[in-house]
Amino acid sequence: MGIFGKLFGSSSASTKTEAAAAKTMEYKGFVIEAAPYKNGGQWQLAGSVSKDGKVHKFVRADQFTSQTEAVDLALDKGQLIVDQLGESMFH
Numbered sequence: 001m002g003i004f005g006k007l008f009g010s011s012s013a014s015t016k017t018e019a020a021a022a023k024t025m026e027y028k029g030f031v032i033e034a035a036p037y038k039n040g041g042q043w044q045l046a047g048s049v050s051k052d053g054k055v056h057k058f059v060r061a062d063q064f065t066s067q068t069e070a071v072d073l074a075l076d077k078g079q080l081i082v083d084q085l086g087e088s089m090f091h
Helices: 003-008 067-090
Strands: 023-027 030-034 037-039 042-051 054-064
Touching (some): 023 067, 030 067, 042 067, 054 067
Antiparallel strands (some): 023 030, 030 042, 037 042, 042 054
16 A cells, blocks of 8 residues: 555555455345445445346445344345345346
8 A cells, every 4th residue: 555545545445345254045046145344343234136147236224243143134135135126126
C-alpha cells in the first residue's frame, strides 16, 4: 500500500475483506451461496443465487454477532428470493 493509501484508506483495507467462508446449497435448481462479511464488528447478511451461469448477488441490512447465524439466514434469504422471484431475478 502506498503512502496515500495509508493516509486516506484503501479499498483493499475494506471491512469486506473479512468475508466468511462461503457455504452453498442447491434449492429448486438454483445454487445459493452464503457470503456474509464483517462490517463494524458484526456480520452483514450477504450472498448470491445462481443458475446456468447467471448470478444475482444480494446484501441485506441485517447484521449479526454470530457468523454462523449470518450464514444460516443468508441461505434462508436466498431460498426466499428463489421462491418469490424465480428465474425473473436475472432479467
